[in-house]
Amino acid sequence: MTLALVAGCGDSSPQVAQADPSPSPPVVPAPAPPPPPKAVVSPPPRPKAGPVVTVRAQPAPWHSLDLPPSDVAASAAPFPREVTQFMVERDSCDHFRGEEAYDAERRAYIEENVAELCHGSDATLATLRRRYAADPSVTAALHGYEDRIEGRDEE
Structure with missing residues (x-):
């Protein structure tokens, strides 16, 4: 048992290190780890141009009871303001004329x-038809409106 203890013990004190004439093993530095591979970053794909969208807006309502214009008034923008205003008001008038009174x-x-909405619309329609008789686009737009709606008893 003594042999095992003696053989396993060594003196590594500084005095022994100075007295030991044997060459010390060379110190080899540990190899540096290789640098991580650089990731190749590709630029993000450019978005393709989307379709061109055209929005056609209706004229803004001038009255709180205005409803969207009818098909006849869909292209009301090129008309004079008084014609456009008549068309919007008359379309609203026609809407309420067709409503059912259930109570x-x-x-x-x-x-x-x-x-x-309907008061005076017959006279306004006649005036606009006379005033814009030379304008075929206004005449065509006003053609779809009934001449006389005031004073008629609705069925």
Whole structure:
């Protein structure tokens, strides 16, 4: 047992290191780890040009009861302002003229709107037709409106 202890022990004190004439093993530095490979970054793909979108807007309403214009008034932008205004008001008038009065409250609401929107529209239509008789686009746009709607008893 003594042999094992003696053989396994060594003196590594500084005095022994100075007295030991044997050459020390050369110190070899550890190889540096290779640098990580650089990732090749490709530029992001450019987005393709999307389709061109054209938005056609209706004229802005001038009155709180205005409804979207009818098909006849869909191209109202090229007309004079008074013609456009008549078309929007008359379309709103025609809307309420076609509404069903299913009770007394609804009937009163419809009659109030018809009175406000339809009053004077026959005379305005006749005036606009005379004033713009030489303009074929205005004449064609006003052609679809009934000449007389005021004072008629609706069926």
